[in-house]
Amino acid sequence: MPYTLWFDRAGKEALALVGGKNASLGELIRAGIPVPPGFSVTTDAYLDFFSGTLKEHVEEILKKIDPQDIAALEEASRKIKEMMMETPFSKKLEEEISSNYQALSSVFDMQDLPVAVRSSATAEDLPGASFAGQQDTFLWIQGIDEVLLKIKECMASLFTPRAIAYRMKMGFPHEKVHISVGVQKIVDARAAGVMFTINPINGDPSKVVIEGNWGLGETVVAGLCNPDKFVVDKVTMILEKEISIKETECVFDSRKKEVVHRDVSPDRREIQCIEDDEALELARYAKKIEDYYGCPQDTEWSIDRHKPFPFNIFLVQSRPETVWSQKKKEPILGKKSAYELLMEKAMSKVKINM
Amino acid sequence: MVEKKGFPMPLEVEFPKELEGWEEMYPPYYIFSKERKEWEEKHFWFHDKIHAPEVMYPLDLIFQEAWQIALSQYTTRVFCIPPAQGIAQRMVGCYMYITPVAPPPPEIIGEKAALFQKRVFYVFDHYDALWGLWLKKFRALGEEMANILVPTEFPKFEEDDKVFPEPRGFYTSYELIEGWDRLVNLMIKGWQFHFQYLNLAYLAYLLFADTCRKLFPGIGESTIGKLVAGAYVQMFRPEEELGRLAKIAAAIPELSKLLKSDLSVSEKIEKLRQSAEGRDWLVEYEKSKDPWFYVSCGSGWYHYEGSWISKPEIPFGYLKSYIERIEKGEKIERDLPNIDKERAELAEQYRKLIKTDEDKKSFDDTYKAVRTIYKYAEDHLFWVEHWLHTIWFEKVRQFGNVLVKYGILKEPDDIYLFNRFEVPYLMEDLATTWALGEGVPSGGQYWQAKAEKRKKILEAAKKWTPVPALGTPPEEVAEPFTIMLWGITTEKVKEWLKGVAVVPTEVTELKGFASSAGVAEGKVRVVKRLEEITEVQQGEILVCPTTNPAWAPVFTKMKASITDIGGLTSHAAIVCREYGVPSVTGTGIATSVLKTGDTVHVDGNTGIVKILKRA
Numbered sequence: 001m002p003y004t005l006w007f008d009r010a011g012k013e014a015l016a017l018v019g020g021k022n023a024s025l026g027e028l029i030r031a032g033i034p035v036p037p038g039f040s041v042t043t044d045a046y047l048d049f050f051s052g053t054l055k056e057h058v059e060e061i062l063k064k065i066d067p068q069d070i071a072a073l074e075e076a077s078r079k080i081k082e083m084m085m086e087t088p089f090s091k092k093l094e095e096e097i098s099s100n101y102q103a104l105s106s107v108f109d110m111q112d113l114p115v116a117v118r119s120s121a122t123a124e125d126l127p128g129a130s131f132a133g134q135q136d137t138f139l140w141i142q143g144i145d146e147v148l149l150k151i152k153e154c155m156a157s158l159f160t161p162r163a164i165a166y167r168m169k170m171g172f173p174h175e176k177v178h179i180s181v182g183v184q185k186i187v188d189a190r191a192a193g194v195m196f197t198i199n200p201i202n203g204d205p206s207k208v209v210i211e212g213n214w215g216l217g218e219t220v221v222a223g224l225c226n227p228d229k230f231v232v233d234k235v236t237m238i239l240e241k242e243i244s245i246k247e248t249e250c251v252f253d254s255r256k257k258e259v260v261h262r263d264v265s266p267d268r269r270e271i272q273c274i275e276d277d278e279a280l281e282l283a284r285y286a287k288k289i290e291d292y293y294g295c296p297q298d299t300e301w302s303i304d305r306h307k308p309f310p311f312n313i314f315l316v317q318s319r320p321e322t323v324w325s326q327k328k329k330e331p332i333l334g335k336k337s338a339y340e341l342l343m344e345k346a347m348s349k350v351k352i353n354m
Numbered sequence: 355m356v357e358k359k360g361f362p363m364p365l366e367v368e369f370p371k372e373l374e375g376w377e378e379m380y381p382p383y384y385i386f387s388k389e390r391k392e393w394e395e396k397h398f399w400f401h402d403k404i405h406a407p408e409v410m411y412p413l414d415l416i417f418q419e420a421w422q423i424a425l426s427q428y429t430t431r432v433f434c435i436p437p438a439q440g441i442a443q444r445m446v447g448c449y450m451y452i453t454p455v456a457p458p459p460p461e462i463i464g465e466k467a468a469l470f471q472k473r474v475f476y477v478f479d480h481y482d483a484l485w486g487l488w489l490k491k492f493r494a495l496g497e498e499m500a501n502i503l504v505p506t507e508f509p510k511f512e513e514d515d516k517v518f519p520e521p522r523g524f525y526t527s528y529e530l531i532e533g534w535d536r537l538v539n540l541m542i543k544g545w546q547f548h549f550q551y552l553n554l555a556y557l558a559y560l561l562f563a564d565t566c567r568k569l570f571p572g573i574g575e576s577t578i579g580k581l582v583a584g585a586y587v588q589m590f591r592p593e594e595e596l597g598r599l600a601k602i603a604a605a606i607p608e609l610s611k612l613l614k615s616d617l618s619v620s621e622k623i624e625k626l627r628q629s630a631e632g633r634d635w636l637v638e639y640e641k642s643k644d645p646w647f648y649v650s651c652g653s654g655w656y657h658y659e660g661s662w663i664s665k666p667e668i669p670f671g672y673l674k675s676y677i678e679r680i681e682k683g684e685k686i687e688r689d690l691p692n693i694d695k696e697r698a699e700l701a702e703q704y705r706k707l708i709k710t711d712e713d714k715k716s717f718d719d720t721y722k723a724v725r726t727i728y729k730y731a732e733d734h735l736f737w738v739e740h741w742l743h744t745i746w747f748e749k750v751r752q753f754g755n756v757l758v759k760y761g762i763l764k765e766p767d768d769i770y771l772f773n774r775f776e777v778p779y780l781m782e783d784l785a786t787t788w789a790l791g792e793g794v795p796s797g798g799q800y801w802q803a804k805a806e807k808r809k810k811i812l813e814a815a816k817k818w819t820p821v822p823a824l825g826t827p828p829e830e831v832a833e834p835f836t837i838m839l840w841g842i843t844t845e846k847v848k849e850w851l852k853g854v855a856v857v858p859t860e861v862t863e864l865k866g867f868a869s870s871a872g873v874a875e876g877k878v879r880v881v882k883r884l885e886e887i888t889e890v891q892q893g894e895i896l897v898c899p900t901t902n903p904a905w906a907p908v909f910t911k912m913k914a915s916i917t918d919i920g921g922l923t924s925h926a927a928i929v930c931r932e933y934g935v936p937s938v939t940g941t942g943i944a945t946s947v948l949k950t951g952d953t954v955h956v957d958g959n960t961g962i963v964k965i966l967k968r969a
């Protein structure tokens with residue numbers, strides 16, 4: 001019954017304990033991919049916390065509500081969150097999280113290492129029960145008190161009005177859904193973005209496609225910018241790129257202590273946000289990841305602004321690519337013999353479109 | 355300049371006054387005509403910068419005449435590539451234009467498809483054995499050509515041995531006439547052999563390229579070329595033989611010193627004969643020389659390029675630099691087993707990315723087909739364009755000499771100013787004059803005046819820039835050579851169209867085929883005439899209409915190459931990949947837009963050339 005597990009200790013076999021997102025980080029580490037270090041607060045920790053009077057009270061509230069009554073739903077959610085935030089973690093749980101956070105900080109010679117705190121649900125992979133986006137991510141959290149608070153907030157995110165209504169509608173018992181939370185060193189990203197281990201446009205399996213922008217990866221993930229695009233051939237490692245004009249970036253404002261959107265300074269707007277070497281290194285990781293998982297992956301990456309190449313490259317997420325992977329694996333060339341294909345070719349013409 | 359909507363029609367071309375009379379140098383059916391206007395205007399004629407980048411000397415046209423017939427008949431009448439027809443040629447002010455002929459009617463396509471299946475599949479299945487037969491046949495033809503007797507002397511009286519015991523019945527006059535006719539016929543026949551499997555080799559390439567593009571939509575064109583290209587290509591043998599000779603010499607200080615010296619070739623050979631080691635080396639040299647030094651210093655298409663046989667100072671010059679490199683500890687030979695292994699590994703890595711077993715099989719099958727027959731495209735080049743053409747040029751020189759000796763021409767090479775139908779006039783004039791007896795004038799003055807006039811026309815034509823294309827662009831092209839060798843695509847035609855109205859100094863970027871991967875930046879050297887190739891300096895970027903593997907020693911000097919014309923398996927592309935030199939081929943207008951000394955950025959991965967600074 002571990003309350004915490006370092007990422008490298010928990011892969012897909014520990015899904016029930018650490019949730020999908022954290023387990024995938026564990027798998028990436030096993031595949032030899034650099035992932036920012038951190039640990040999971042397990043579902044056991046959640047169960048330790050969500051027990052006794054807290055559990056009874058929450059269940060009582062949930063029993064009474066009508067999922068159609070939106071006002072009541074919101075009121076219930078607010079109340080549950082309040083109750084959860086007021087309930088302290090057990091001494092043992094609190095100590096274990098503190099000791100892990102301290103250990104993580106000391107690796108980087110820091111008192112209060114800035115971390116990202118993210119929920120990692122266990123039901124994510126259930127068909128039709130997608131909870132993506134219903135859980136929280138908190139960036140740039142510093143100090144154990146803040147960390148504990150955000151962990152709790154992540155746990156409380158199981159009881160947003162939408163999550164409650166969704167489970168009720170699907171007849172999914174509330175107590176069956178557990179949550180794990182990841183606490184991970186934050187990458188102070190000079191640039192970040194997404195990477196596919198296949199060309200998502202045409203399904204070309206010989207290409208890695210990278211999209212990136214200055215700052216944190218959010219702008220790319222959420223489609224808030226025109227990212228730079230890099231296409232790398234997996235075999236020849238030939239790189240093609242399209243550099244966009246990048247207007248906005250997403251960075252951590254250390255004075256405001258929050259993540260803000262801001263204009264990209266004019267001198268960086270038209271230059272590529274990652275170097276060719278960095279793109280190639282990312283592509284090498286893409287090949288490794290795909291080999292490891294055995295199917296095309298959709299990943300997120302960050303380039304640390306303080307570290308030298310190649311130690312500045314980190315993968316922060318990997319999940320199966322959905323569009324092309326779900327297509328039925330029909331032969332593209334239609335089971336034709338070389339002669340049939342030759343005949344076809346001999347009959348074909350090159351169109352000239354003036 | 356006003357932007358034009360299309361290309362000029364053939365009969366609209368205006369020629370400078372100095373070119374007046376150019377038409378009479380070529381066979382009449384090579385000239386655009388009112389009688390065929392309708393058909394000619396429907397076609398799309400582009401300047402063939404691969405085989406005929408330069409002005410055409412009338413006798414050099416023989417190779418073109420021969421390929422027009424041979425290439426076309428294999429497509430239309432022999433192997434019957436269903437929707438494709440031949441490639442027609444025309445001369446326009448001393449430059450050659452070609453067009454893929456429009457597809458045949460549908461019923462013909464059906465008939466051809468049946469024959470194609472029967473015949474082409476057979477060739478693919480038996481190619482290895484067929485190649486052996488081809489080579490034997492071709493070498494026999496070349497030897498027959500080499501053995502043609504050219505009379506060097508018209509005797510005052512025929513010798514006794516041609517009268518006794520039985521008068522021979524034919525004499526020097528006939529030997530001259532027959533010798534020339536045989537020479538011409540063998541060249542035409544050699545070119546019939548040239549295309550025996552070439553159309554099919556190109557088709558196999560296109561098939562494999564298609565398979566690759568379906569499986570890997572973004573695969574680079576240069577990568578496909580790399581997958582197909584063989585390591586053991588006969589066109590590279592001349593260079594390998596030089597390496598072998600250089601190695602032998604480098605091991606013997608006395609030989610090395612002699613071959614590195616500044617003595618002339620004949621002095622070197624004289625000295626080599628004086629020592630046992632030297633004589634041994636000469637034995638090896640002779641072994642390499644025939645056939646491997648029968649290689650043109652250029653493309654093999656022009657008489658003035660010369661060959662390693664007519665200009666032995668060229669191979670001896672390379673020998674000198676090879677020996678120096680060996681002594682410096684450099685490796686001069688290409689690591690063929692390794693090149694081959696790398697290619698196989700590249701194929702295996704792509705193969706691994708294929709998802710289904712059926713597609714893996716299609717990939718394997720089409721790869722096997724192209725690997726089997728594509729060798730032909732790589733190997734025939736040495737035997738036809740180099741070996742046979744070198745023999746031809748040597749023979750023609752002998753005929754030229756005899757015409758000069760008897761006052762028909764002023765210079766031996768003036769024979770090239772007359773087309774192959776006219777040269778028999780000169781031969782017959784000489785034969786007749788001799789036969790008529792003493793004191794009979796020949797037409798020498800007439801021929802010499804004609805030669806002078808033609809020289810002037812050709813000089814003027816060199817200064818004239820022909821338009822890239824004429825007539826109406828086609829809606830589709832099925833002819834495999836047009837697609838592959840000349841790399842015709844929508845983009846290409848559009849690029850040429852731009853070339854019609856282009857102001858060279860305003861162009862900032864060129865687009866072509868990404869033929870050999872890599873990026874380079876530097877100053878360009880524009881080489882329009884093949885003889886200027888020696889001017890290329892270390893580290894320059896070569897810009898030329900098209901290139902040839904026999905320029906090998908230059909490829910080690912240059913940083914990148916850019917050509918006007920040529921697809922992915924054009925000569926330039928193959929050599930550049932071999933040498934790891936970035937290359938962009940088929941830009942259409944590089945030689946007219948760039949000037950020697952301009953600074954450019956060549957991207958062999960994307961096919962884009964950026965002009966950074968004008969000289």
